[in-house]
Amino acid sequence: MAAVSGCTVASDGMARPTETGEPAPTDLGSADDVALPRTPVFSAPTGLVRRPVPHGTLTLLPGTGNEIALTIDDGSDRDVVGAYAQLATVTGLRLTFFCNGLNLGWTEHAPLLRPLVESGQVFMANHTWSHADLTTLSAGDVTQEIRRNEAFLQRTYGVTGRPFLRPPFGRSTSALARQLDDLGYPALTMWFGSLGDAVMHVPGEIVSEAEKWFQPQRIVIGHANYPPVTRVFGRLVELLQERNLVPVHLGDVYRTEAASASATATASATTSPTTTTRPGPSTKPGSTARPSTSARATTPPPRG
Ligand SMILES: [Zn+2]
Numbered sequence: 677m678a679a680v681s682g683c684t685v686a687s688d689g690m691a692r693p694t695e696t697g698e699p700a701p702t703d704l705g706s707a708d709d710v711a712l713p714r715t716p717v718f719s720a721p722t723g724l725v726r727r728p729v730p731h732g733t734l735t736l737l738p739g740t741g742n743e744i745a746l747t748i749d750d751g752s753d754r755d756v757v758g759a760y761a762q763l764a765t766v767t768g769l770r771l772t773f774f775c776n777g778l779n780l781g782w783t784e785h786a787p788l789l790r791p792l793v794e795s796g797q798v799f800m801a802n803h804t805w806s807h808a809d810l811t812t813l814s815a816g817d818v819t820q821e822i823r824r825n826e827a828f829l830q831r832t833y834g835v836t837g838r839p840f841l842r843p844p845f846g847r848s849t850s851a852l853a854r855q856l857d858d859l860g861y862p863a864l865t866m867w868f869g870s871l872g873d874a875v876m877h878v879p880g881e882i883v884s885e886a887e888k889w890f891q892p893q894r895i896v897i898g899h900a901n902y903p904p905v906t907r908v909f910g911r912l913v914e915l916l917q918e919r920n921l922v923p924v925h926l927g928d929v930y931r932t933e934a935a936s937a938s939a940t941a942t943a944s945a946t947t948s949p950t951t952t953t954r955p956g957p958s959t960k961p962g963s964t965a966r967p968s969t970s971a972r973a974t975t976p977p978p979r980g
Contacts, residue, residue: 710910716768717917720796721924726931729839731862733853737893737929744894744921745929747867749774749803749842749874751900757781759906761788764798767913772925773900774803774842774865777828781900786832793833799925800829802837802861807844810852818852822859840865840926865926867897874899879907883915890915 727738737743748771751757758781764771765788773789775782782789792798804810805824813821822841829837841861843852853864869889871882874897882905889896890912898905916923926932 710908710914712763712910712913713767716766717913718768718770718923720770721922721928724924724928727929729863729930729932731857733848733864733866734840734895734926735866735868736895737924739893742892742920742922743924743929744890744892744896744916745772745924745926746770746896746898747772747774747801747842747865747926748898748900750776750807751779751781752776753901753903754779754781754784756900756903756906758785758788759903759909760900761785761792763909763913764792768797769913770797770799770923770925770928772799772801772840772927774801774840775825775829775837776803776805776807777825777832778806782828783832790833793835796927797925799840799927800833800835800837801840801842801865801926802826802829803842804844809845809847810843811847811849815855818855819859822856822861836860839863839930839932842866863926863930865895867895869894869896871896871898871905873902873905876902877904879904883908883911886912886915890919890921892921 721743724741724743737745746769748760751773757779760771760773763769773782777783789798789800793800802822802825804821805828806821808817808821810818810821826836826838829835838860840863841856842865843856846866848856848864856862856864869891870885871877871889872885873882877885886896886908
């Protein structure tokens with residue numbers, strides 16, 4: 677079973693697919709060795725008022741605070757998935773994972789990740805089962821991609837992934853967005869900054885991207901696909917601290933049922949058949965999403 681990976685946009689901001697399985701550079705480059713803290717340095721954000729889940733495209737966090745949402749996709753390298761789980765466990769870092777259930781790391785490392793999901797530190801979201809380009813599929817196949825991954829997340833972590841879905845390669849259409857909304861995913865989650873690691877990057881390049889994009893209210897995309905990022909975890913944590921950024925996940929920011937229930941969840945990850953994270957009836961379309969068009973009017977488009 678092949679692992680899947682790769683969601684990116686080109687420097688002009690247009691989504692495009694990436695090649696997978698590129699040969700690794702022979703020189704991984706240099707990166708400052710910054711040790712990870714030995715005790716947690718991040719905790720749950722305080723004072724945040726959760727907003728209704730918007731119907732639309734998310735590229736930035738709402739408001740004018742100092743939060744940052746690190747969103748980690750795919751998981752085609754099992755060891756990198758495990759390293760991210762370990763990073764969160766050790767540092768308290770809050771993360772949103774956009775999983776492809778096909779990638780076995782999400783199953784292999786579920787024992788480490790599940791407690792983080794249940795405590796509310798980590799939010800699992802849907803990135804489709806097999807990382808298919810949804811714009812190329814029939815409506816029936818789209819539904820299958822979404823629901824198969826939902827079933828995986830529910831079976832493995834006791835959550836569904838709703839209401840946040842990141843379409844593979846960032847590719848969507850208005851018709852697809854409507855279908856995803858109908859499937860319980862009103863919030864198409866894109867990004868405004870990237871670690872650039874949808875393809876193999878040397879550690880120094882990853883740090884450079886982080887220095888560029890770790891800014892307040894950004895949704896930043898990274899990938900659990902290639903090992904070099906794990907070599908700079910210490911520097912990434914240090915950078916967040918230097919900039920007084922408050923890592924949050926999407927469930928910290930938006931009023932999802934999973935977010936409110938996670939603190940008290942005690943059920944086994946294998947026995948939560950009724951879990952749902954559909955937005956409540958008070959959700960107003962587009963009420964809190966900062967549209968990408970307005971964001972990009974004042975800021976350069978993302979690259980990733
Ligand atoms: Zn992806």
